[in-house]
Amino acid sequence: xxxxxxxxxxxxxxxxxxxxxxxxxxxxxxxxxxxxxxxxxxxxxxxxxxxxxxxxxxxxxxxxxxxxxxxxxxxxxxxxxxxxxxxxxxxxxxxxxxxxxxxxxxxxxxxxxxxxxxxxxxxxxxxxxxxxxxxxxxxxxxxxxxxxxxxxxxxxxxxxxxxxxxxxxxxxxxxxxxxxxxxxxxxxxxxxxxxxxxxxxxxxxxxxxxxxxxxxxxxxxxxxxxxxxxxxxxxxxxxxxxxxxxxxxxxxxxxxxxxxxxxxxxxxxxxxxxxxxxxxxxxxxxxxxxxxxxxxxxxxxxxxxxxxxxxxxxxxxxxxxxxxxxxxxxxxxxxxxxxxxxxxxxxxxxx
Amino acid sequence: xxxxxxxxxxxxxxxxxxxxxxxxxxxxxxxxxxxxxxxxxxxxxxxxxxxxxxxxxxxxxxxxxxxxxxxxxxxxxxxxxxxxxxxxxxxxxxxxxxxxxxxxxxxxxxxxxxxxxxxxxxxxxxxxxxxxxxxxxxxxxxxxxxxxxxxxxxxxxxxxxxxxxxxxxxxxxxxxxxxxxxxxxxxxxxxxxxxxxxxxxxxxxxxxxxxxxxxxxxxxxxxxxxxxxxxxxxxxxxxxxxxxxxxxxxxxxxxxxxxxxxxxxxxxxxxxxxxxxxxxxxxxxxxxxxxxxxxxxxxxxxxxxxxxxxxxxxxx
Numbered sequence: 001x002x003x004x005x006x007x008x009x010x011x012x013x014x015x016x017x018x019x020x021x022x023x024x025x026x027x028x029x030x031x032x033x034x035x036x037x038x039x040x041x042x043x044x045x046x047x048x049x050x051x052x053x054x055x056x057x058x059x060x061x062x063x064x065x066x067x068x069x070x071x072x073x074x075x076x077x078x079x080x081x082x083x084x085x086x087x088x089x090x091x092x093x094x095x096x097x098x099x100x101x102x103x104x105x106x107x108x109x110x111x112x113x114x115x116x117x118x119x120x121x122x123x124x125x126x127x128x129x130x131x132x133x134x135x136x137x138x139x140x141x142x143x144x145x146x147x148x149x150x151x152x153x154x155x156x157x158x159x160x161x162x163x164x165x166x167x168x169x170x171x172x173x174x175x176x177x178x179x180x181x182x183x184x185x186x187x188x189x190x191x192x193x194x195x196x197x198x199x200x201x202x203x204x205x206x207x208x209x210x211x212x213x214x215x216x217x218x219x220x221x222x223x224x225x226x227x228x229x230x231x232x233x234x235x236x237x238x239x240x241x242x243x244x245x246x247x248x249x250x251x252x253x254x255x256x257x258x259x260x261x262x263x264x265x266x267x268x269x270x271x272x273x274x275x276x277x278x279x280x281x282x283x284x285x286x287x288x289x290x291x292x293x294x295x296x297x298x299x300x301x302x303x304x305x306x307x308x309x310x311x312x313x314x315x316x317x318x319x320x321x322x323x324x325x326x327x328x329x330x331x332x333x334x335x336x337x338x339x340x341x342x343x344x345x346x347x348x349x350x351x
Numbered sequence: 352x353x354x355x356x357x358x359x360x361x362x363x364x365x366x367x368x369x370x371x372x373x374x375x376x377x378x379x380x381x382x383x384x385x386x387x388x389x390x391x392x393x394x395x396x397x398x399x400x401x402x403x404x405x406x407x408x409x410x411x412x413x414x415x416x417x418x419x420x421x422x423x424x425x426x427x428x429x430x431x432x433x434x435x436x437x438x439x440x441x442x443x444x445x446x447x448x449x450x451x452x453x454x455x456x457x458x459x460x461x462x463x464x465x466x467x468x469x470x471x472x473x474x475x476x477x478x479x480x481x482x483x484x485x486x487x488x489x490x491x492x493x494x495x496x497x498x499x500x501x502x503x504x505x506x507x508x509x510x511x512x513x514x515x516x517x518x519x520x521x522x523x524x525x526x527x528x529x530x531x532x533x534x535x536x537x538x539x540x541x542x543x544x545x546x547x548x549x550x551x552x553x554x555x556x557x558x559x560x561x562x563x564x565x566x567x568x569x570x571x572x573x574x575x576x577x578x579x580x581x582x583x584x585x586x587x588x589x590x591x592x593x594x595x596x597x598x599x600x601x602x603x604x605x606x607x608x609x610x611x612x613x614x615x616x617x618x619x620x621x622x623x624x625x626x627x628x629x630x631x632x633x634x635x636x637x638x639x640x641x642x643x644x645x646x647x648x649x650x651x652x653x654x655x656x657x658x659x660x661x662x663x664x665x666x667x
Contacts, residue, residue, distance in 0.1 A: 245449040248404055249463045249510065250436030259462070263453050348453060348494045 007345045015341025018334035025331060029142035033104040036136035037116045037124075041297040042100065044121060044131035047073065049081040049318045052126040060087040067092045072120040081317060091120030126320035128307065132297075138324055141299035146331065148215055148284045149277035155219035157273060160226030161262070167227070168234025169257060179231065185224035193221055194283060198292045207298045214293055218283045222276060229272070233265045240264075267346045274339035278332035285328060301328050353380045355550050356401065356518055361414035363393075363400055363574075368621040370396050370409060371574045375648075378518065381544055383551040385561030385582065387597070388571035391618050394554045397571075398520045401552075402435050419517065437465050440511035444523040446503035450495035456481075457491035460510045476513065483546075484509045484539060501532035505539070512543065519543070519551045525560070537564050558597050562586045570594050573619050573629035575645075580654030590656040593630045628659070636660060 009016040028035060044050075053070040072089040076082050097116035104110050116122060125134040167178040185193075197217045205213065237243065243260050251259075285302030287293035289309060294300040304324040308314055314321055356378040363371040371393050378384050386394045399405050401416060403426070416424045423434065435441075443449045451459060460477045468476075478488055484505040495503060504524060511519060521540065525533035540551055541564065555561050561568045562582040570578040570591065578591040589595045596614045598604070605611055616633035625631055631641045638659055646657045 241443065241445065241448040242451040244404065245441075245443060245507075246451075246462075248402055248435055248441045250432045250434070250465070251462060252432065255462070259454075260451055264451070266453075349496050 004345070008341050011344045012337075012341035015337045015339075015344075018337035018341070021330065021334045022338060025142060025327075025334075026146055028139055029146050030105075032136075032139035032143055033102060035114050036133070036139045037099075037113055037122055038133040038136045039100060039102050040132070040137050040140040040299050042132060042136075044127065044133075046075060047121060047123070047127050047131040048075075048078075048129050049314070049321075050075075050083060050121075050123050050127040050131070051318070052320055053121070053123050055093075059090060065090070065092070067094075069093060070117060070120060070122050089120065091117040091122070093117055093122060125323045126318065128304070128321060129314070134304070134320060134323060137299040137304060138301070138327055141301045141304055141324065142327070144211060144294055144298070144300040145281050145284060145302065145328070148211075148218070149280040149335075152215050152219040152222065152280040152283075153273050153277050155215065156222035156226060156276075157269070159219070159223035160230055161269075163223070164227035164230025165234055165257070165262070168231040169238060169261070171235070175231070179228070182224045182227050185221070186228075190221045191286070194218070194287065195290075195292070197221075198287060207295055210294060214284055214287060218280050221283075222279065226269075226272065226276075230265055230269065233268060234261055237261050237264050267343065270346060271339045271343040274335050274342060277335045281328060281331060301325075354378065355380045355419055356552075357417040358397075358401070359415040359417065361397075361400060361416065362412040363396060363405065363409055364412055364621075365408055365410065369412070369574060369624065370621060371400065372645075374400075374414070374574075374576060376569055376576065376579060378550045378552060380517070380550055381548045382567070383540070383544060383553055383565040385565040385568040386552060386554045386571060387556065387558050387561045387568055389556060389597075389618055392571045393574040394556075394571055395522050396574075398441065398522055398552065398554060401520060402439055402441060403431050404435075433465070436463050436511070436516075437514045438516050439518045439520065440514070440516045441520040441522060442504070442507045442511050442524050444526050446500065446507045446527070447495060449507060450503060452495055455492055455494055456498070456506045460506070460513055463510055463513050465514050477509075480509045480513055481506075484512075485535075499532075500528050501535060504528060504532075504536055508536075508539065508543075512547065512549070515547060515549075517549055519549050521551055521553045523554055523556065525555070533560075540564070558586065558594075559601055559603070570597070573624065574621070575629065575657065576648075577630065577658070578654065578656045579648075584652070584654050590651060590654055590661065591630075591658050592634050592636050592660070628657070 005016070005019070008019060050073055053073065055068045055070060057068055058064055069090045069092040072086045072091055073083045074086055076084045093115055094117070095115050096112045097118060098111050099113045099116060101109055101111045123133050123135065125138065127133055163178055163182070167175045194217055197220070198213070201213055238261060243256060246256050246260050281301070284293055284300060285305065288300050288302030289306040291306065294303050296303065301324040305322070308321050354377045358374050358376055361371055361374040362369060374397060376384070386397060388394050396405070400411060411424060414424070415422055418434070418439065423431070426434070450456070457474070457477055460480065461473045464473050464476065477491060481488060481490055486502060486505050486509065490498065490502065490506065498506065525536050528536060537560070540553070543549060544551060553561065553564055565582055567580065568582045568585055569576055570585070570593065572593050578585060578589070578594045585594060586598065589598055599612055600614065602611060614633055619629050619632065625642065627642045627644050628634070628646055631637050634641065640659050640663060646659045648655045648657050649661055651661055
């Protein structure tokens with residue numbers, strides 16, 4: 001692992017940075033319960049569309065405070081969601097403040113939050129129209145958006161390797177049948193296939209069922225193209241001389257497939273994995289955006305964005321509602337750069 | 352001396368083409384035998400027939416292969432896997448493409464070990480064999496692309512002798528190497544014959560190399576053996592017109608600036624083999640009978656040759 005990181009940094013600094021960004025995002029997602037200052041479904045009715053609260057070290061009189069603080073916000077015009085900053089009221093930020101009880105990592109209950117204010121509210125990225133903290137919701141949404149990519153990719157790569165591998169290695173009739181099947185899957189425009197697959201299932205499912213459903217739908221769409229490429233690679237690799245040499249030295253078929261053929265597809269497939277994760281995140285987002293994905297009140301980056309659609313007033317008065325989009329962008333671009341870097345270093349000749 | 356491999360009347364091909372016809376020779380224990388011929392004359396196919404790794408569209412039409420007295424022609428795949436790399440192993444022409452680029456040399460040599468032994472023992476054995484073929488121990492941890500061509504070929508040899516085979520098939524192992532490295536490899540092979548008492552079938556297109564390395568040689572053309580016997584005899588007094596031409600093409604036969612004569616015409620395509628002697632279209636000493644009939648092997652002074660020049664013995 002250390003060697004890997006060293007090589008990555010030397011070959012491609014950008015992808016090295018991306019690697020750590022991705023690790024950081026996953027860290028945030030895993031420890032969302034602990035880091036988020038509020039539960040994802042906690043509504044502060046007095047604070048709809050509250051702008052992000054700024055951190056301060058100096059108060060209105062210019063006095064320095066060692067402990068950063070926020071000012072309290074007060075809704076003055078509910079119709080236009082205009083807020084007034086009450087400069088007299090200083091709310092310092094504390095670590096491990098008490099709050100509502102919630103379960104951490106589905107293991108134990110706690111009423112301590114990593115950071116927060118004792119009075120007043122802290123909304124790092126502002127709130128949505130129901131007064132829910134966007135920062136907290138982004139952390140919880142990351143769980144769905146980031147895990148959908150990984151799980152979806154593993155399912156579709158499993159299918160892709162299995163079907164592509166069988167097709168390429170055995171060839172003949174099996175190859176013909178499997179490839180025609182793949183073509184059927186590839187024939188449909190994937191977005192409409194996704195929509196119609198989703199439409200087959202009822203709308204009133206529990207959020208976990210919907211989550212599973214989306215993962216399955218996305219990976220069912222993703223495997224076909226991959227299977228085709230793996231098949232092509234297996235077809236050419238099995239004719240490589242080192243496979244002949246391995247056969248001539250009496251190596252067993254299983255060992256040849258797993259040691260000589262599959263690893264030689266990795267230079268392509270590991271890159272393809274990292275490059276296709278964004279596709280899943282986007283797929284989930286676009287389903288959520290259309291209201292077919294994760295349902296409220298559970299957050300995903302996609303459905304957090306979906307409320308902005310067709311609502312120009314929100315876009316102009318509360319641009320912080322678009323922050324989940326930035327996170328989608330950050331994740332996707334990081335995965336893309338990481339994929340680039342991996343392609344460079346997976347070839348032993350580049351070490 | 353005991354014979355270790357015997358090919359009996361082997362023909363290989365399919366409905367359309369015949370790649371090999373009536374191949375018959377034997378290899379004695381602890382000896383090197385060379386197979387000489389131009390590209391595409393069936394030398395490599397002969398080797399692949401022995402270990403039964405023919406391309407999918409070709410099969411053995413008739414004949415038998417005996418290895419250590421056992422008929423292995425119809426052996427099933429499972430038993431063949433035991434023999435391949437165990438008793439018979441092979442080294443190839445272009446070592447760089449026959450080594451998997453993703454794994455270290457040590458890893459690849461270890462993979463071939465057939466005995467079920469512990470990992471440390473395997474490593475020890477690989478280290479020993481690396482030393483034997485003249486490679487340093489840290490080659491174990493290196494990847495194929497980090498080695499030179501000669502070192503790669505040594506690694507291939509190490510890989511093929513790890514199970515102490517009794518027969519080594521060498522498919523033009525020196526073709527892609529420069530002349531000094533090539534001779535180092537040849538010396539290594541000669542040493543192996545002495546130290547391990549293995550037999551080698553050495554395939555090459557260089558007849559002078561064949562004379563250097565082996566006592567006996569086989570000259571092939573278009574899938575048949577045209578001449579077979581002691582290397583020195585064939586080299587100094589070639590009987591078949593094709594062998595004569597081959598020796599005529601050697602650069603050492605010419606003075607500086609002289610134009611080297613090549614063999615007129617092209618290597619015959621297997622798709623339209625003539626009924627008669629396949630060398631007939633290019634032969635300068637052809638007779639009428641050559642066109643219609645295939646000559647039979649006849650023995651002249653310890654060398655067997657297939658040519659009507661030495662009498663009208665035709666294949667029935």
